[in-house]
Amino acid sequence: MNTTTSPATPVANPDVDAKIAHGWLHTARFLTTAPQLQFLPPLTVPEIAFVGRSNAGKSTCINTLTQQKRLAFASKTPGRTQSINLFSLGKQGVTDAVLADLPGYGYAAVPKEAKLRWQRVMSNYLMTRENLRGVVLLCDPRLGLTELDEILLDIIRPRVEEGLQFLVLLTKADKLTRAEANKALSIARLQAGGGEAKLFSALKKQGLDEVAQLLWRWVRTAPTITLAQADETPTPTPPEPAEPDTPPT
Ligand SMILES: Nc1nc2c(ncn2[C@@H]2O[C@H](COP(=O)(O)OP(=O)(O)OP(=O)(O)O)[C@@H](O)[C@H]2O)c(=O)[nH]1
Numbered sequence: 001m002n003t004t005t006s007p008a009t010p011v012a013n014p015d016v017d018a019k020i021a022h023g024w025l026h027t028a029r030f031l032t033t034a035p036q037l038q039f040l041p042p043l044t045v046p047e048i049a050f051v052g053r054s055n056a057g058k059s060t061c062i063n064t065l066t067q068q069k070r071l072a073f074a075s076k077t078p079g080r081t082q083s084i085n086l087f088s089l090g091k092q093g094v095t096d097a098v099l100a101d102l103p104g105y106g107y108a109a110v111p112k113e114a115k116l117r118w119q120r121v122m123s124n125y126l127m128t129r130e131n132l133r134g135v136v137l138l139c140d141p142r143l144g145l146t147e148l149d150e151i152l153l154d155i156i157r158p159r160v161e162e163g164l165q166f167l168v169l170l171t172k173a174d175k176l177t178r179a180e181a182n183k184a185l186s187i188a189r190l191q192a193g194g195g196e197a198k199l200f201s202a203l204k205k206q207g208l209d210e211v212a213q214l215l216w217r218w219v220r221t222a223p224t225i226t227l228a229q230a231d232e233t234p235t236p237t238p239p240e241p242a243e244p245d246t247p248p249t
Pocket residue numbers: 052053054055056057058059060061073074075076077078079080081082102103104105171172173174175200201202203204
């Protein structure tokens with residue numbers, strides 16, 4: 001990433017009432033789960049992916065943004081999210097956008113083969129998912145952006161240059177002092193060249209309005225998506241997962 005700090009997109013439109021954005025996000029409902037890219041349905045509505053290291057807080061962030069306790073499966077155990085989970089958004093049951101919760105990377109206890117498989121799935125997803133409109137990279141500011149995050153930034157850079165929206169979200173901000181938070185934010189802004197960086201806390205609901213407004217804006221300003229290939233073959237049914245995700249008790 002280059003080191004420019006200027007955001008690729010304007011700041012969230014202040015005219016969009018946060019309440020409207022929250023109401024829209026609250027419509028989120030489970031759409032599908034896919035262990036591999038080929039099982040994802042081709043869609044023409046904008047999709048926003050939540051990516052980052054294991055335990056960064058992706059699933060919790062989706063639950064907080066949608067004001068739903070157990071939409072995405074959050075857990076103290078890293079590696080809880082094993083498949084790409086899609087959630088539809090839109091009033092009156094009409095889907096106008098999709099959120100994607102992706103499995104985290106960088107969890108040491110995962111066998112090497114599984115790690116490599118997942119890295120392939122994720123890089124393919126980020127490079128080829130046609131309706132991908134935005135990427136939210138979640139990062140625990142106590143760790144900062146790690147080498148794996150940098151690899152991810154490299155993967156999406158060409159698409160960011162073509163208009164893919166991008167946000168670095170520093171999660172668990174409640175664990176930092178104000179000075180630490182400001183320092184982490186400055187560093188992340190430098191690293192997120194071409195994108196924005198924001199502080200977020202699911203616990204304290206910090207950054208919630210801003211992120212909700214930003215996602216709304218990404219979706220409302222998305223260009224019309226037409227799929228490159230008219231795919232008339234139905235999406236294959238994924239095999240039953242060996243160990244299905246279950247909400248934490
Ligand atoms: N203090 C604090 N804890 C948080 C916050 N967000 C998430 N957590 C905790 O961090 C842990 C991991 O959260 P998840 O949302 O499951 O993380 P994930 O990124 O989805 O993890 P994987 O699915 O393994 O990739 C859980 O114990 C959460 O309660 C936050 O804003 N503040």
